[in-house]
Amino acid sequence: MRLNKLFASILLVGATFSGNTLAESFQPFTVTDIQVEGLQRVALGAALLNLPVKVGDTIDELKLQQAIKALYASTNFENIQVSRDDGVLIVAVKERPTISEISFDGNKDIKDEQLQESLDGSGVKIGESLDRTMLSGIEKGLQDFYYGVGKYGAKVEAEIINLPRNRVELKLKFTEGLAADIRQINVVGNTVFSDEELIGMLELKDYVAWWDLFGERRYQKQKLQADLESIKAFYHNQGYIRFKETSTQVAMTPDRKGLYITINVDEGEPYKVSKVNLTGDLMGREKLMEALLPIKEGDTYNAAEVTFTEELYSKYLGRFGYAYPEVQTYPEIDDETKEVTLNVGIKPGKRVYVRAINFTGNTITKDEVMRRKLTQMEGAWLNSDLVERSKESLNRLGFFEKVDTETIQVPGTDDIVDIDFTVKEQPSGSFNAGVGYGSGTGVSLQFGVQQNNFLGTGNQAGLNINTNKYQKQINLSYTDPYWTKDGISLGGSIYWSKTDYGRANLEAYKNQSYGFALNSGFPINEYNRINGGIGFRHNTLSELSDNQQTNQFFDIYRDGANDELSFDNFELNLGWSRSSLNRGTFPTNGSSQRFNTKVTTPGSDVQYFKMDLDTKFYFPLTRSHSFVFLARARLGYGNGYGQTNDNDNILPFWENYYSGGSTTLRGFKTNTVGPRSFSVTRDQEFCPDPSGSGCSLPTNPNEIFVRNGRSLGGNAIATASLELIVPIPFLDEAYSNSVRTSFFADAGSIWDTEFDYDSYRDLPATEFAKIQDYSDPSLYRASYGLSVQWLSPMGPLVFSLARPIKEYEGDDTEVFSFNIGQTF
Structure with missing residues (x-):
């Protein structure tokens, strides 16, 4: 008899044990051999490697549980059954199917690329094994996304289509339905500012004028969170530093086609600035930095002004090479006097120097043309103003559609950086050529080239030849904007034309x-x-x-x-x-x-x-x-x-x-x-x-x-x-x-x-x-x-x-x- 004993069922790991002899309890035994049945894609060696049992081991109920858990943890199997034939441990497995194809049907709000990116993050890819236990989580996650945009009737169903050789097609079916419109937005608890004023600053709308072709009343969870932050920022900018949004309710109408949004707020009272203290390392520039301070004693507290002050000092320190300063404001709130003391802590950090300035994206324009427009120099300390001015100078050339800068810290140092300028080149000239006929011009021939970045040198060159019913002309021009290294330009042009203005x-x-x-x-x-x-x-x-x-x-x-x-x-x-x-x-x-x-x-x-x-x-x-x-x-x-x-x-x-x-x-x-x-x-x-x-x-x-x-x-x-x-x-x-x-x-x-x-x-x-x-x-x-x-x-x-x-x-x-x- 191959099977002479039935192992006890271990429900914890979902394995099934079977045999021809029923036993009330499991009896340990010594393993004389291990057989693995049902393998197709997984190699026998890989399966045995994941099995923490070897020939000669004595196996008891605990070791059996550990063995089954280890096999499931390998993510290769969706069903495991173990049995014994005397001293032989028999493991019968069913491998997880391989995903051969992934398709989407009915999705409009989410693009296929976004869906695939989400599945990739969950390990659901073509060529990988399918874990059926994850499908319900994927369905729920996608359904929650639709709920977040107001589509409460949306459904997502994962269908598995079996294919030969233990392969499957995963098909996600979407029933998106219609988005629930916002019927009404209410603000409760506000007394200082009216409902109209607060609701007017929200991105979510409960009313759209007939002429507003791009307006909509569609609910989106992310927009609601942003709107709540907008209300909070508005109150903080008006001095209400203790303002709180106590709760927000989103209620659905019985027909599931509309929503009511209620925002409960606690406004508090406005606070004044009693004092502003500049603390930390002011580098001996106390008077100048105090003069730069935009917030004065007696001003109404304004969170935006506080943020602006921090950015102002960061930029100021950046002019002197302190690229990574820490500027942080610590408010001390006196609820009795309704006043705030602002402590602006300043830590300049180390002065940073520029090792190298690099350019990327300039396939036509030569590096030297760009480098001569820079005001930030290599070897000097990093100056944020000079970097910004260098960026503007490159933009003014007219050769680039976009100029970006990035400051990269040199590995292993904390005071040396490289500056990378990344550009996207654009047409810096014009070209025309052709033969045409018009009632006003007759037969015309045109050829013209005007290039403001000739061969990537930054020089300007032009050749224009035109002939039509009333005009013949030729013009040749050339200008070197950097004839000398100091930026003195030199150029010239030669021209000839013959025009009959009466025919024009x-x-x-x-x-x-x-x-x-x-x-x-x-x-x-x-x-x-x-x-x-x-x-x-x-x-x-x-x-x-x-x-x-x-x-x-x-x-x-x-x-x-x-x-x-x-x-x-x-x-x-x-x-x-x-x-x-x-x-x-x-x-x-x-x-x-x-x-x-x-x-x-x-x-x-x-x-x-x-x-x-x-x-x-x-x-x-x-x-x-x-x-x-x-x-x-x-x-x-x-x-x-x-x-x-x-x-x-x-x-x-x-x-x-x-x-x-x-x-x-x-x-x-x-x-x-x-x-x-x-x-x-x-x-x-x-x-x-x-x-x-x-x-x-x-x-x-x-x-x-x-x-x-x-x-x-x-x-x-x-x-x-x-x-x-x-x-x-x-x-x-x-x-x-x-x-x-x-x-x-x-x-x-x-x-x-x-x-x-x-x-x-x-x-x-x-x-x-x-x-x-x-x-x-x-x-x-x-x-x-x-x-x-x-x-x-x-x-x-x-x-x-x-x-x-x-x-x-x-x-x-x-x-x-x-x-x-x-x-x-």
């Missing part, structure tokens, strides 16, 4: 020009720079249309009946620029100003000057800089100086200012805002007539006709824009630094200070045209709208939808516009 819907004339320019810049400090340059330009003008403004210019320089004029001008440039922007592209904080003066030298064929000022201010409205207010303006003025042929020189019309388009005054077509050319004719045809169908002959031979032409610009400009930059809903955070949306309002005026309106105001008005006072700066235009900017791989793209709110008869308006190559 502008006032008709032809202009052929070529020239070169050299420029250099000198840094004053980190934010300010002086720029200067010299250049030569040759212009040839011909086939000028007949109008009053250009005739005024030609009357000064025209020699007899010659219809073609050439000018050789030598130009000097001098400018100042300042920038404290936190980023080179898509800044969110800081300001920038540029002032530039251009003047032709005495002896040039045309003597004139131009002055331009551009300024921008960015004001972040939130700590995360997701909402930003932008104000920008431009002022410009130009005129001639000296005399030619006994006439006062004026600004040449090809140097006039224009406005309109996607980068200046949106809602108006490019370069159409401002003075237009006009002509005064007598005894001539007027073409076309108002109907646009032909020519009109004057009914009176002596009648005066005034004909308005196309845009000619003016010698003065003033524009301003206000923008609210907002985050784009549903946009992945990874793209937040490459796409920007803003609501804007633009206004601007172009005028001609040399226009003599009195000479034309008395001309009889006709049905064809009416002369405006082009010298009046109050004739401004304005618009508002929406703009989207994208840093695409081809360069910056700007799309605008705009509507004019101030316009004049004859203005060329447009609703949609776009531009390539410039961002605000």
Whole structure:
């Protein structure tokens, strides 16, 4: 007989013992052999290794329990039966099945990746053995998650599908159901602040206006905890240091579709600050550190101010190399006087030095280009201000979408660190090439490259070749911003162009020009720079249309009946620029100003000057800089100086200012805002007539006709824009630094200070045209709208939808516009 005795059942470990002879009690025996039956995946040696019984051992009831526990602890078996045949110990096992596949069905609120990550943490993976005892815990955990988001009807069921060779498929079925809406939120116990004021600061809502497309009344446990912390912080910031949230109840409606939330509070009373003590090592700077203290005696206690004070002293100590100071405030509360004494303990710790500064993520930009922008140096003590300024300097380069810093302590030391700058590069230039056809341009060929980080050197290089119906041009430029190690820049450009403005819907004339320019810049400090340059330009003008403004210019320089004029001008440039922007592209904080003066030298064929000022201010409205207010303006003025042929020189019309388009005054077509050319004719045809169908002959031979032409610009400009930059809903955070949306309002005026309106105001008005006072700066235009900017791989793209709110008869308006190559 193989089995001659039945071992007693040991319920504690769930093993089953069987045989053909029943015994009331277990009798110890000596093991002469061990047999393990039922093994498939687990090797015999591994099973015996986990069995704390060997041949020759005497086994009793205690050792038997220990043996069975050890086998279960190996996690390889889901059922174990032991028996004996004389001295042979027989262990019959059933291995846990191997997970061959894991699938999910019905889950919408939880992504498959999140579910798999949770299962991985519990050891439930494909290829591992399945522990059925864990499934109920997994089901309950997932169900609790749904309860936490208000889905109290949710169910989670784990289904096991058996497959050949002791394999299984684990299938998790989800019935999520609908989330219970918050029917009402109540605050009980508050007397100082109203329910509306407290509930208004909560993220959970029991009411959502019809126009709030993104609002919801869905309950989430995590949000409730955050809201309770918000209420607590609010009271602590108002001086109620003893405020307590005594209890919170979340009750479900009978239909399980709604929730009532009740928050019980004990407000307490407001406390004043009786005294602030600075303790610890003040490094001999007691008076200065006391002067920095933002909290004064008699102030109402404010927890946020306390935290700010701790951060302020930590940053202050960080400027002197104390990278890991301990600044902690210990309040002493006097409940009788309702006062608080604040003891600010300061422990600077050791001064920390920088061993090395490393860069990662710059696959294009060379290390030396980044290193020369640093103000924190290797070998010096760690200065938190200099590290932050270095980060801002790298951002202002415009080469990076994101710059992060991390201070890493050198292993084995407590006063030496490395600084790692991690950057994410972005397109730092633009490229265009193609062949096209348009009704306004005809056949066009374009090729252009503008690179502000040429070959990763930080140098600027550009090559542009364009040809279309009205223009042919080529321009080659190059600038080295660090021609010297001190940051003196040197650059130059060579250009040639030939333009027929009459075929470009502008006032008709032809202009052929070529020239070169050299420029250099000198840094004053980190934010300010002086720029200067010299250049030569040759212009040839011909086939000028007949109008009053250009005739005024030609009357000064025209020699007899010659219809073609050439000018050789030598130009000097001098400018100042300042920038404290936190980023080179898509800044969110800081300001920038540029002032530039251009003047032709005495002896040039045309003597004139131009002055331009551009300024921008960015004001972040939130700590995360997701909402930003932008104000920008431009002022410009130009005129001639000296005399030619006994006439006062004026600004040449090809140097006039224009406005309109996607980068200046949106809602108006490019370069159409401002003075237009006009002509005064007598005894001539007027073409076309108002109907646009032909020519009109004057009914009176002596009648005066005034004909308005196309845009000619003016010698003065003033524009301003206000923008609210907002985050784009549903946009992945990874793209937040490459796409920007803003609501804007633009206004601007172009005028001609040399226009003599009195000479034309008395001309009889006709049905064809009416002369405006082009010298009046109050004739401004304005618009508002929406703009989207994208840093695409081809360069910056700007799309605008705009509507004019101030316009004049004859203005060329447009609703949609776009531009390539410039961002605000």
